[in-house]
Amino acid sequence: MNKVLLSTAFFLTLLGQISGQAPKTAHEFNERGIEYYLKEDYARALLDFNQAIKLDSKDPVKYANRGNAYYMLGNYNKAIADFSQAIKLKTDYDYAYYIRGNSYFAKGDLNRTISDYDQAIRLNSNYAWAYRNRALVYYNKRDYEKALADFSQAIRADPRFAAAYSERGDTYYVMGDLDRAIADYTQALRLEPNFLVVYNNRGYAYYGKRDYNRALTDYNQALRLEPNYTLAYYNRGLVYQERGDYDRAIADFNQAINLFPKYIDAYYFRGVAYAGKGEFDKTIADQTQVIKLNKKYFGAYLSRASAYYMKEDFNKAISDCAQAIKLAPAVWAYHVRGLAYYKKGDYKKAIADLEAALRIEPNYEYHEQAREFIEYSRQQIRGRR
Numbered sequence: 001m002n003k004v005l006l007s008t009a010f011f012l013t014l015l016g017q018i019s020g021q022a023p024k025t026a027h028e029f030n031e032r033g034i035e036y037y038l039k040e041d042y043a044r045a046l047l048d049f050n051q052a053i054k055l056d057s058k059d060p061v062k063y064a065n066r067g068n069a070y071y072m073l074g075n076y077n078k079a080i081a082d083f084s085q086a087i088k089l090k091t092d093y094d095y096a097y098y099i100r101g102n103s104y105f106a107k108g109d110l111n112r113t114i115s116d117y118d119q120a121i122r123l124n125s126n127y128a129w130a131y132r133n134r135a136l137v138y139y140n141k142r143d144y145e146k147a148l149a150d151f152s153q154a155i156r157a158d159p160r161f162a163a164a165y166s167e168r169g170d171t172y173y174v175m176g177d178l179d180r181a182i183a184d185y186t187q188a189l190r191l192e193p194n195f196l197v198v199y200n201n202r203g204y205a206y207y208g209k210r211d212y213n214r215a216l217t218d219y220n221q222a223l224r225l226e227p228n229y230t231l232a233y234y235n236r237g238l239v240y241q242e243r244g245d246y247d248r249a250i251a252d253f254n255q256a257i258n259l260f261p262k263y264i265d266a267y268y269f270r271g272v273a274y275a276g277k278g279e280f281d282k283t284i285a286d287q288t289q290v291i292k293l294n295k296k297y298f299g300a301y302l303s304r305a306s307a308y309y310m311k312e313d314f315n316k317a318i319s320d321c322a323q324a325i326k327l328a329p330a331v332w333a334y335h336v337r338g339l340a341y342y343k344k345g346d347y348k349k350a351i352a353d354l355e356a357a358l359r360i361e362p363n364y365e366y367h368e369q370a371r372e373f374i375e376y377s378r379q380q381i382r383g384r385r
């Protein structure tokens with residue numbers, strides 16, 4: 001959620017009727033610059049703001065306007081210089097502190113960002129956007145309690161601030177409070193019924209609560225609003241997979257991959273869905289693609305190892321488990337490798353791996369199977385003597 005929105009409301013209040021004649025005064029250059037800015041022609045806006053400042057270098061608003069043009073062109077240092085000049089000319093200019101804070105945020109200077117938002121709020125205690133943007137900074141710093149407090153302040157200042165409800169919902173989500181997250185997402189949608197990302201995020205919160213029907217309803221609505229919404233296809237695929245509807249899951253993962261061919265998680269979970277259908281060659285193909293994209297993707301090695309095991313290619317299963325264990329010594333990697341060693345008749349190694357799995361988690365899902373195969377292996381060893 002690395003985002004700080006630049007409000008154009010400030011400009012809208014200044015924009016007046018512009019005549020077809022060439023501007024001559026500072027006011028006329030400034031107004032035409034605003035018009036270019038609102039048309040997203042920032043380069044021309046900048047030229048006009050330059051002229052306005054040449055003709056009137058004492059107006060803080062004109063520096064703020066030029067700073068906004070620099071901001072939109074990605075020249076944050078010059079934007080900061082102009083906002084600083086605006087503040088020098090008008091020390092109680094709350095908007096200039098706010099927008100300079102946005103520029104510091106874009107540069108990754110979070111401490112100065114917060115300092116400017118603090119000052120904007122001191123000057124205007126009902127500055128909803130300043131509270132909201134400061135909340136985003138705290139969110140990015142993982143200081144979720146402060147983020148919640150600021151989102152709540154933004155909502156108190158502007159009870160119809162849909163984005164603040166949505167982002168407070170995001171904060172509750174990462175804190176594990178899914179019910180409050182859903183409540184905030186729902187309020188955001190009451191205020192903005194076509195708020196696309198909120199349908200996706202609320203769907204994910206419902207998914208976390210295993211309320212798959214409501215999750216599907218939200219993802220379906222997101223896709224009605226935006227038929228090329230990659231993330232909604234992916235998330236809906238996860239719901240179908242959890243319900244064991246592998247064909248629909250695969251269809252959604254296919255759509256996600258078509259829209260974003262390097263969508264690594266979509267390949268991974270499509271591979272898992274193919275395994276659910278017993279199509280292990282397709283599982284292997286998808287997990288191989290995942291590993292090409294990211295050689296440290298633990299789950300792909302483990303999923304591919306399981307597929308190789310099911311195809312009775314025990315050497316490849318052992319190799320993939322070994323790679324998975326290098327990345328993260330997890331229970332299932334030792335378990336699958338232990339079973340593969342058993343199938344190969346290497347009973348000592350089978351015992352070692354299955355005992356390693358039990359040491360990590362004595363009561364994991366397949367602990368009884370592990371203990372059985374340890375005993376079978378011991379019997380085989382005794383039988384050889």
